[in-house]
Amino acid sequence: MTRARRFFSCLGDDVRLASMLLIHAEKELCVCELVEALNENQSKISRHLGQLRNCGLVKDRRQGQWVFYSLHPELPDWAIKILEQSSVAEARSLKVMTQRLGSMRNRPERATVDA
Amino acid sequence: MTRARRFFSCLGDDVRLASMLLIHAEKELCVCELVEALNENQSKISRHLGQLRNCGLVKDRRQGQWVFYSLHPELPDWAIKILEQSSVAEARSLKVMTQRLGSMRNRPERATVDA
DNA sequence: ACTGTATATACGCATAACCACATATATACA
DNA sequence: TGTATATATGTGGTTATGCGTATATACAGT
DSSP states (O other), X not given: OOHHHHHHHHHSSHHHHHHXXXXXXXXXXXXXXXXXXXXXXXXXXXXXXXHHHHTXXXXXXXXXXXXXXXXXXXXXXXXXXXXHHHXXXXXXXXXXXXXXXXXXXXXXXXXXXXX | OOHHHHHHHHHSSHXXXXXXXXXXXXXXXXXXXXXXXXXXXXXXXXXXXXXXXXXXXXXXXXXXXXXXEEEOTTOOHHHHHHHHHHHHHTHHHHHHHHHHHHTOSSOXXXXXXXX
């Protein structure tokens, strides 16, 4: 009863939950984008992302001055499904955050790794 | 971002997660059954069940000397689905606990409320 | 080399979470 | 009423968690 419990502990914090849901929705986000979308200070965001990384929920890649976070490729299927359900539950606030993201100026460009 | 987060906080503890999954699987369990299945002391189980009740995840009903816990009837759909996925993730330990339940002696009889 | 931007992390502190143990309450039954 | 079983909860102590602030590191552009 420890895999799932660890997963839930990670999601049991507003910043981490919101980060996970946004990353899930947007595929990949850098710290400064999350800072903007969640409207929280950088140190807080970084710290929580670090935790998510340590727990194996996300992976990071550096590109220039930015560090981009995405869901860890080996996240089990049940974990993904739980994120999907959580997105349903939090659709409202997720929308607000996505809008803040959309109206953000100077978003870093990705080195289009994907297709 | 608070409904889901509260839910996850509740599941972010071994005793509470295991209790929720077992209750979900068995429909209704009393404290002493959970004590046996989880192999934990009564005080610990009771306290965590109290928390789950306060958070609206379970409801309780007294029958004689026993108090039976079941999932709260108004648990939203997404919450149920998350419990289902968690049961997949924790199938192994869930099985162990279910077996301990099965071999328990003197299990209290339910006043068959259902059908 | 210097400056600015992005990110990570160390530190000290405040509070929350959890536990074991003891005790209180509720019910059943003699 | 007295005893046994089941459950809930108060108390004190320990550990874990989260935060803000300050600082360190990494990279980009000059």
